[in-house]
Amino acid sequence: MSGLRLFRTNMTKGGVAEVAPRLAEVEADVQGLVEAQMETLLGVRFLASEYSTGPVHGGRIDSLGLDENGSPVVVEYKRGVDAGVINQGLFYLSWLVDHRAEFEYLVRDRLGATAASQVLWSGPRLICIAGDFTRYDVHAVREHRRSIDLVRYRLFGSDLLGLETVASVSGGTLASRRALQQVVTRVAAGVQGVSMVELASAVDEALLGLGDGVNRVERKTYRAYQRLRNFACVCPPQRSKLLVYLKVDPKGVDLVPGFTRDVSGLGHHGTGDLEVQLRTPRDVERAQDLFRASYAAA
Incomplete structure (x- = not known):
């Protein structure tokens, strides 16, 4: 793998051996x-x-x-x-x-x-x-x-x-952008108000900005963000919150009521066992480390 060197460590002797x-x-x-x-x-x-x-x-x-x-x-x-x-x-x-x-x-x-x-x-x-x-x-x-x-x-x-x-x-980049704009337009016309438009845009920007090669896939009930695999699925905005599902093990997260929830074994749209509930742009900032962890695991 280009630029990557792998070593086997021997903690008892304090040495390392490269695995070619x-x-x-x-x-x-x-x-x-x-x-x-x-x-x-x-x-x-x-x-x-x-x-x-x-x-x-x-x-x-x-x-x-x-x-x-x-x-x-x-x-x-x-x-x-x-x-x-x-x-x-x-x-x-x-x-x-x-x-x-x-x-x-x-x-x-x-x-x-x-x-x-x-x-x-x-x-x-x-x-x-x-x-x-x-x-x-x-x-x-x-x-x-x-x-x-x-x-x-x-x-x-x-x-x-x-x-x-x-x-x-992603061959669907332009279509995905149009779909995102349609979501934003629907939100702006509904009861959610401008804050939900900003929230949807902020989440999209944050997930796409995690690294090169992030693809966005539109389904009827969610929008997936993927590398080789999905790392985040975003559901259409609700009245006062946006739900994001991540490929993060909930057992390794300090769950916060009203912000993060273990949904392993529970039915939901998209993929991922950790549900993140976003209500404000500040919540998007709070979720950045979780976004990065899920991206790294994909």
Whole structure:
């Protein structure tokens, strides 16, 4: 992993030993590791491996999945650096968009009818996992209108896997901005008043400003902010508060009544076990450390 050095510490002797990074022996080794734990590693539910695109297209999609927000995901792997991984992935992504019924049938077969009925076609994603990428790869994805994540992997020792997001581009950025403006407009026209408009804008700015590669995904009942995985879900403003759900373990937080709440095991829109209730811009400031913690964990 570029720039990252990993050391094994020996506290009894006070020394350290570097764990040398390495690439997989073959591409299939990386694919097998990721597919076995795809939801944990990428926030994507695994659907199929080596999925055939039929005799006309004559290809096989390395992995197919469905992310936390219901967006279809194509995952392509390369052992090292390969200039063709992005174009290959985009080819398969285009095929997928043209074969929506086939994909939804696969989702229904693997995850059930409810998941199939909630597939979000506004933002299909491509995740490329490789030993490394060039600066030309990073530039190329920023010129596309698709949602693309470039992820660098490294193996350490016999049992450690490292993943690093090199670039992340959301194809739905403009649509998301329009959706945000619609929310703000609705709030301004309702009983919430100007303070709720400011609150919604402040939360959006705070979450997008946490780092590069934050994507915003619009669903009917919430707006998700994601890196590879969701780290925050914001529900539409209520009369006097805004609810944000974070990927933070509530057991590690000093819960404050009226501000933070453990919702693990409770039904709610979006993802995350920690509910944060925001009523004023000051609450947004209070929540900054929680926002950062959830972003770091995604």
